[in-house]
Amino acid sequence: MILTENIKRLGIYFFFDKHGDVDDYIPYFLKDLNKSLDRTVIVVNGKLTDKGSHILHQYGDILVRENKGFDVWAYKSALEYVGWETLKTYDEIVLLNSTIMGPIYSFKETFDKMNCMDLDFWGLTKFFKYDADPFGCIKYGYIPDHIQSHFIAIRKPMINSEEFYQYWSKMPMINSYSEAVGKHEAIFTKHFSDLGFKWDVSVQCDDLREFTGYPLLMCPKLLIKQYRCPIFKKRSFFHNIDDYLDNTTGEQTSELYDYLDNHTQYPVDYIWDTILKSYPQADIVKNMNLVYILQKNGKKDISHILATRKIALVMHVYFMDLLDDTFEKVSVMPKEAHIYLTTNTREKQILIQEKFKHSKFAHLDVRLIENRGRDVSSLLVGVKDVIMDYDYVCFAHDKKTAQVTPTIRGAGFAYKCFENTLGSQRFVCEVIETFESNSRLGLLTPPEPNHAIFFPTLGAEWGPNYDITKELAKELQLTVPISSDKPPVAPFGTMFWFRPKAMKPLFDKDWEYTDFPEEPNKIDGTLLHAVERIYPFIVQQSGYYPAIGMTDKFAAIEYGNLKHYLRGYNLGILGAGVGPYYPKMREEMCYRMASKGGIVVFTKALIKKVLRKVLPPKMKMHLREFYGKMRNR
Template sequence: MNRIGVFAFYDIDGIVDDYVIYLLEKMYPFFNGILCVINGNVDEIGEGKLKKYCHEMIIRPNEGYDTYAYKEGYFFVKDRYENIDEILFFNDSIFGPFFPLDEMFSKMEKKDIDFWGLSRYIGGDENLWGLNNFDRVPEHIQTLFWAVRKKMIYSGDFDEYWRNLPEITNYKEAVSFHEMIFTDHFSKLGCKWDSFIEPGWYDRFCLYPLMSFPRTLLEHCRCPFIKRKSFIDAPVFLNSPVKGGEGFALINYLSQKTDYDVELISKNITRTTPVDKYFEALAPVFFICETETVTENCEYITSNVSVVIENPEAYQIDMISEVADFGNADVFIYCKKENEEIIAKEKIPNATVINGNKSGFIGIINELREKVGTSEFLLYLNCNASDKEKKCDYENEILQDGAEHIELERDFSMFYNSLHSFKNVAYCAEFLSKRKEFGVLISLNPTHDVFCMDYSITAQEKEKMQNMLSEMGIKLPLSEEQKQIRNIGGSFFCCTNILKPLFRDCLEKVEEKCKCGVSLTEYLPPILAQNGGKFTAVSTTWEIASGRLFTTKSLLKGLTGVIGTPDKFNYYSSILHRSKGTLEFYETFFNPKSFRERVYMTLMALLSKKCFMRLQNIKQSDKGEKYHYDTFGAINKDVTKDDKN
């Protein structure tokens, strides 16, 4: 088959990651030619990588999303090549392949069809965007990976389709003006189509199987690709069409059941995505120290581990000596008080006890860097009391009322949590040795009353964090919502090589400057892993996890019970929408707002989420023309809006 590929590529930094090259390398044998259409630009190294597998290359402005890249690529290859049997369009939004591609291509070549895709959107849901004339989203193939055959290529209808394509300026328009319309349009013209992923039992439970059941499609359908968004979109709504939910299951399956190098995934995701987004999407919780299997070469593994214990009190030293199994690890105990130094030498005789006045892991790690820097792994066990400064006024009120024991109880809980999560360093080291996509293990954060939620860092704190990272030579995307993963308590287990940015004498002063409400160094371990192209995982125990689960459930039940009602606001998204609307409504009384903003906030408080989105769509459609394709393939520019909108 004379198959030509059109590959659409975009990267905000112009970097071509290795997962892209692996994708092209595996696709290359199935094509007589591959055209790479680059939206935006590409660096010199990336261009050299792409030229190895792409016969032609077009660099165009970053306009029209992948849809317009496909359009330009289509007309280019049609003019360049003769007697084309199939043009396959694909982009860089997929990871893989995970299985031999001849399975997919041989299966689809046998089908008497005119166009096909890797996957399909099942459809039938209400078209809330309202940017075309479909009341409900039709079933359609998804344009991340799709192909057209000779009948369509040379019919003239396909050319006309592209020439009549409306201008595309955002993601919703890309879906509404092309992906949602394409399958229905050409089906009505008599073209036959199919998808590699066939209908299955999962269709009953979702609209978007590739996002809702990717592991199932890998295991049972040998689907060769998955979406990058599986590791970015958080599982807020189980099996919903737009959110993920299987990132953790996916990364485990790919690591354990396939030959695919999962570091190709971690290096791309960590470079392009804020840590809080992919951490929530993965939700990687492991019960590493709960295994009953004896680790082979335990003595050798632990000899590659350094343990640093910061400022333990006497009771903590007792607990460490009773609970922890450090094996042959080099143990360093940093003490400020002489009596605790004496107890440490008695209880943990093989440890090196150091007397000093430093606090904060940057300063201590720098002091010990020559000793711990040669180890492959590091356990940092922070025994310090937590910051006295609080971000929660309610907590201050409690303390002022004389309930200081709450703070002490919390400190004990965090230490207990960390100690038991990393109690066997051999198991932790073995895990990071086998799962190379992970670089840091942190403990499960507490869910007590004063820690029932993660506060976003303030603009001031974010600026301080950026300054601290700049001092380390780290440039990474920080979340626009100013959310980061806070490692409460400060203990962690990691691959030592990710700590290299810390080995600078100037950073100790930076650490002191970066204390604002909370010590920003609590946010550092996941960021250091990200800088090294590694994911962060949680290590915990069944006891701790079950306690957190039921505590969180109780807290959530109490909060949602205030707003939710059995007959109306009885699910998460409606409660969240109403809560936001209520807060916005009350804000109109305290902050200066325009009349338009007041109306907007009031409507958000009063209307359901669905009605509110419909109202937004009416507003958007008033700004310009609304497009749809009629039965015969021509474009209508519908300036009189649908009554149903």
């Protein structure tokens, strides 16, 4: 069926937000869509706030229903709500949902293009055939070519058909995401195509079939730029990282964002608004590649920023034998900065004041604080009266990590912290300019320690501090997702740059020294380490993102270290016959290590691998004979 003039079109838009909020990307989307619709029914799974209801009512009828059946039963409920006889009066019905964002190009362009095509149903994008059923419930036993269910348009011949009515009337309850795909999305297209109904998609990219099975997620920039795809997936910003890295080198999401920001009119703040409040920061930071590599000897002129922004350094000074080093670290701050140094005794305060008496900063204040709460109380109590006066602040403290021996290991941790917060005057300028250029950046922290005894930090970022961090989050009324299987993007070592207004919820709590444990206190599992991990979630709650920052010099070190670690693991794991790809390797190793005797099996395989490499040929022969006899016993 070709659509001509006086087209009567119904839109059924499925919406879900766990908070019941309606983010700005929704009305932006619906405003353009409604130019091509005669009526819109918005079906909401779960709750809807009063404010959200007011927004949505401007764009159509609202049907709020119980949050069950996923999008499939939302569509079914909306179709029944409109009524089958009324549905037959429409030339076209569009089923679509809030998992897509846009439009980049007006939907009118898409509708005008597809009106001229003789079709019974159509969509925006296609998922290509996959010769397996990962969901375990696809009736064909594989994933056929299909229109993705975030946008499917059905025309009158199909609307009026008994087959379409029966499809929805007999739709079983959908109890999981897998069933939503396996019992609807993956089969809808083939089911009706096999019945003789004609279909196509507007984003014609079959030439990418051998490139990727899922173009919209794996190469969204390409679809928008070269194929004029009007939408992108919200999931792009929090999708499973392993799946991305099984297909791409990790560039797909940041490339999408940069293109949207620099080459389209789409308001990218809408992306931040919706993903930060609802999705894990670890996934957002990785998928968006929020790691800033800044020049240690850069040449950026930030005089215009310093003329209009207030910059501060807050530093807790405890070790007088490190005072000369502390003086050097503080000296890299711009002369326009305000410096707040805190310490715990009057004697130390006098020594610090004497050391800094000739400094040329715009303001210098050496404050005496209680010796309770260490550097954390320095920031949350010691300077709470002034902190919100500033635009950008660096927080640091002198550092020994004396509990780690030999002490060079602790010195390496301190180097990592200072190099990537106060690495040089030029680097500090680069940091300030980075905050100025990235309005959603709330926290910039060095990468976590991973050398020597600190190596397990990678994978054990929570340590014994998860429960107490969750308690603190509850007390601070945070609603962003915090889970034990997603690491915090936290400043391990408690040195970082931040935007004070992004940290406001933390400073709104009236902290006192007595909130913190008395000295001496244990290393982990206290409020101090909960605060260390809560910083990035505070920022996220405020609508900003945390990120990692490094000097270019240290980025080279970090890359080399991580490559060395990964290569070492690969040598062992591949040598044990596990591979060849990361997800499979990790899954298999977890299984082997968890299985009875798994460690022994893995160790034996690794020893054999090493011995084969280092033993002379004659001994290798004897070794093979020995293992042969052992197997035959």
